[in-house]
Structure formats: structure tokens, C-alpha cells
Amino acid sequence: MTERAQLQQARRLVVKIGSALLTNDGEGLDVPALGRWVDQMAALVAAGVELVVVSSGAVAEGMSRLGWTRRPQQAHELQAAAAVGQMGLVQTWEAQFKRHGIHTAQILLTHDDLSDRKRYLNGRSTLRALLELGVVPIVNENDTVVTDEIRFGDNDTLGALVANVVEADGLIILTDQLGLFDKDPRKHSDATLVNECFASNRNLDAMAGSSAGALGRGGMQTKLRAARLAARSGAFTVIVGGRIDNVLSRLREREALGTLLLPEQGRVAARKQWLASHLQTRGTLVIDDGAARVLRQGGRSLLPVGVTRISGEFRRGEMVACLDEQGNEVARGLVNYDAAAARLIAGQSSERIMELLGFMTGEELIHRDNMVIAS
Numbered sequence: 181m182t183e184r185a186q187l188q189q190a191r192r193l194v195v196k197i198g199s200a201l202l203t204n205d206g207e208g209l210d211v212p213a214l215g216r217w218v219d220q221m222a223a224l225v226a227a228g229v230e231l232v233v234v235s236s237g238a239v240a241e242g243m244s245r246l247g248w249t250r251r252p253q254q255a256h257e258l259q260a261a262a263a264v265g266q267m268g269l270v271q272t273w274e275a276q277f278k279r280h281g282i283h284t285a286q287i288l289l290t291h292d293d294l295s296d297r298k299r300y301l302n303g304r305s306t307l308r309a310l311l312e313l314g315v316v317p318i319v320n321e322n323d324t325v326v327t328d329e330i331r332f333g334d335n336d337t338l339g340a341l342v343a344n345v346v347e348a349d350g351l352i353i354l355t356d357q358l359g360l361f362d363k364d365p366r367k368h369s370d371a372t373l374v375n376e377c378f379a380s381n382r383n384l385d386a387m388a389g390s391s392a393g394a395l396g397r398g399g400m401q402t403k404l405r406a407a408r409l410a411a412r413s414g415a416f417t418v419i420v421g422g423r424i425d426n427v428l429s430r431l432r433e434r435e436a437l438g439t440l441l442l443p444e445q446g447r448v449a450a451r452k453q454w455l456a457s458h459l460q461t462r463g464t465l466v467i468d469d470g471a472a473r474v475l476r477q478g479g480r481s482l483l484p485v486g487v488t489r490i491s492g493e494f495r496r497g498e499m500v501a502c503l504d505e506q507g508n509e510v511a512r513g514l515v516n517y518d519a520a521a522a523r524l525i526a527g528q529s530s531e532r533i534m535e536l537l538g539f540m541t542g543e544e545l546i547h548r549d550n551m552v553i554a555s
């Protein structure tokens with residue numbers, strides 16, 4: 181199997197599209213191009229792929245709508261432009277996906293939303309719910325409220341973080357160059373395209389320039405950083421020219437377009453390693469023999485009904501250990517309820533969670549995706 185087959189097998193993808201591409205180098209939204217990407221995305225959705233779009237272009241589209249020819253320096257002007265442009269962005273995405281009978285949803289995120297554990301989990305639940313409903317979330321940074329300290333700074337990083345959050349198989353970054361070259365192709369006519377590489381390869385650092393186009397912010401350096409971030413959760417990244425005819429469909433058909441940056445380890449292994457490396461637990465759940473048996477078999481979530489005792493004061497999203505009646509560790513994972521709520525639902529059927537708590541953030545205490553079984 182060539183590595184390109186990963187694109188054909190991917191079930192969940194994040195597609196990030198940069199400002200220059202989306203706005204025809206600042207001429208205003210390139211609706212026909214956007215329509216063509218949507219046609220290809222709709223085909224992917226029809227083939228069972230779950231898609232998240234990370235769309236830049238709010239500032240560029242806002243500038244165009246306001247008749248500004250130069251990118252403003254002042255934060256409040258940039259933020260005003262983003263607020264105007266975001267309207268155009270989501271309207272256009274919505275209208276294009278509507279042609280295919282696909283719903284879209286607007287998600288605006290700040291760094292705080294993903295670094296705070298509770299908000300991260302809530303954001304993740306919302307994104308997952310949307311994907312399960314067959315909706316295509318359209319994500320951008322919440323430019324109007326971010327301050328310099330909390331900005332992702334560029335949507336490449338945002339794309340990678342979203343890929344981590346939804347546990348995507350891959351991140352596709354559509355940009356104005358054919359891919360990552362061994363040097364900036366805008367400055368060197370002899371630059372050659374990198375076809376495939378491990379994202380962690382240090383030789384790439386010297387190739388990727390930090391300078392972006394007039395409209396974008398990141399350049400190739402942030403795209404490379406994004407690929408490394410995505411690789412942490414086992415996702416591959418493709419950096420590829422968004423103007424290439426049928427680019428998404430052809431990538432799906434394993435055509436060797438753009439630059440494929442690979443993680444060193446697969447998605448499940450990466451996640452398990454991440455969980456296993458979090459040694460500190462905030463509490464323990466003692467589970468009955470039946471629950472211990474199914475968890476040890478693997479691939480199952482922990483439901484409240486299997487929990488007999490709870491100790492420690494933990495918050496939703498923190499790591500807890502699951503012990504059997506003899507005190508042996510069976511698994512550890514990120515818990516869906518804080519300690520007080522967990523005590524109220526322990527030993528109860530999941531159907532009673534709503535009645536007992538007045539809210540529900542999942543029918544399981546620990547979802548199988550957030551759990552590692554003790555070896």
C-alpha cells in the first residue's frame with residue numbers, strides 16, 4: 181500500500197483553505213472556485229467522509245467589501261473587517277453546500293476554547309454531534325474577540341487543532357502554491373516540490389519560508405508546524421494547490437499531488453500514547469466485575485452502571501483510574517462528568533442520567549476513545 185492510499189481510506193478530514201485562494205488574491209470571494217471545492221466535498225460526503233472546513237478569508241473579504249485596498253495595521257480595524265467578511269464567507273459556504281442538500285454550521289473558536297479542558301470537551305461534543313448529523317462545520321478563528329495573546333495567529337494552526345479535536349484522519353491544506361517546495365517558489369524559479377516526507381523531518385525547516393502572501397498570515401512555516409501538530413494525533417497532512425483542477429477528488433483517487441506529510445505513528449497509537457503519558461490521575465472509579473471484564477476485552481466505553489465507588493475530586497475532562505474490586509488498575513481515561521455528578525449516577529442506568537442530574541454530557545462515564553486499557 182502506498183502512503184497515498186491513506187487519502188482514499190480516510191473517514192474524517194479537515195480541509196483548510198487560505199485567504200489568497202478564497203478571495204482571488206483579495207478581489208473578493210471567488211464564488212466559482214468555492215463552488216467547485218464544494219462540489220468535490222459533497223462527493224466526499226456522499227462517499228461517507230465526515231468533513232470539517234477551516235475557512236480563512238474573513239479579513240480579506242471584509243477589506244474587499246469595505247473597499248480597503250491595504251491590510252490595516254490596527255487590531256480593531258482588522259477585527260471590524262473580519263466581522264464584515266465573515267458574513268460573506270458563511271453565506272457563500274452555506275449557499276454552495278445547499279445546492280447539494282448539505283447543511284453547514286458556523287464555528288468560531290479562540291485559543292482559550294481549546295486550551296480550557298471543559299470548553300475543549302464541549303467544543304468537541306458539538307463538532308462530533310454536527311458530524312454525526314451529516315453537517316459540514318465551517319470553522320474560523322473568532323477574530324472579533326481575540327486579542328494578540330490568545331490568537332492562533334493563523335488558520336493553519338487552527339486547522340491542525342481542529343484535526344486533533346475531531347480526531348481526523350487527515351488535514352488537507354489548500355494554498356496558492358502546488359505544495360511545499362525545497363525553497364520559496366515565489367523567489368526561486370528552480371524550486372522543486374517535496375512529494376512525501378515524515379512531518380517530523382528536520383530538513384523541512386530550512387525549506388519552509390515564514391513569509392506569507394499579501395493576504396495570508398502563515399506562509400509555509402505555519403503549515404509545516406500545523407502538519408507536526410496534526411501528526412501528534414496520528415493525522416497526515418497534505419499541502420496542495422487549491423487551484424489544481426478537481427484537487428480534492430484527485431487526491432482521493434491517490435494522485436500524487438502536493439506534499440504529503442506523514443505522522444510517525446497511527447491515530448490510535450498516538451492517542452493511546454498521549455493518554456498513557458498522562459500519569460497523574462485525579463480520582464478513581466471502582467468498577468464491578470462485569471465492567472472490568474468488558475473493559476479488558478477492549479473497544480468498550482465505561483457506563484455509570486458498572487461503577488460501584490468513586491474517590492477524589494475531579495472535574496469533567498480530567499484523567500481518572502478505573503480499578504477492579506481487588507484494587508488492580510483496569511484502565512484510565514478522561515471522565516465525562518465531574519466527581520459530584522459521577523457519584524450521583526454511579527451504579528445507575530444511563531437512561532436515568534437526565535432525571536438524576538438535569539443534564540447529560542454523554543451516556544458513558546468514560547468514552548472508549550478517551551480510555552487506555554492497562555497492560
Ligand SMILES: Nc1ncnc2c1ncn2[C@@H]1O[C@H](COP(=O)(O)OP(=O)(O)O)[C@@H](O)[C@H]1O
Pocket residue numbers: 197198199200201354355356357359360361362363364365366387388389390391392393394395396397398399400401
Ligand atoms: N518552501 C516553500 N514552498 C512553498 N511556498 C513557500 C515556501 N516558503 C514560503 N512559501 C510561501 O508561502 C506562501 C503560502 O502561504 P500563505 O500566503 O500564508 O498562504 P495561505 O493563505 O494559503 O495560508 C506561498 O505563496 C509562498 O510564497
Ligand SMILES: N[C@@H](CCC(=O)OP(=O)(O)O)C(=O)O
Pocket residue numbers: 197198199200235236237238239240262320321323333334335336392395396397398399
Ligand atoms: N481568521 C483570519 C485567517 C487569517 C489566516 O490565517 O489566513 P491564511 O494564512 O490565509 O489562512 C481570516 O479569516 O481572515
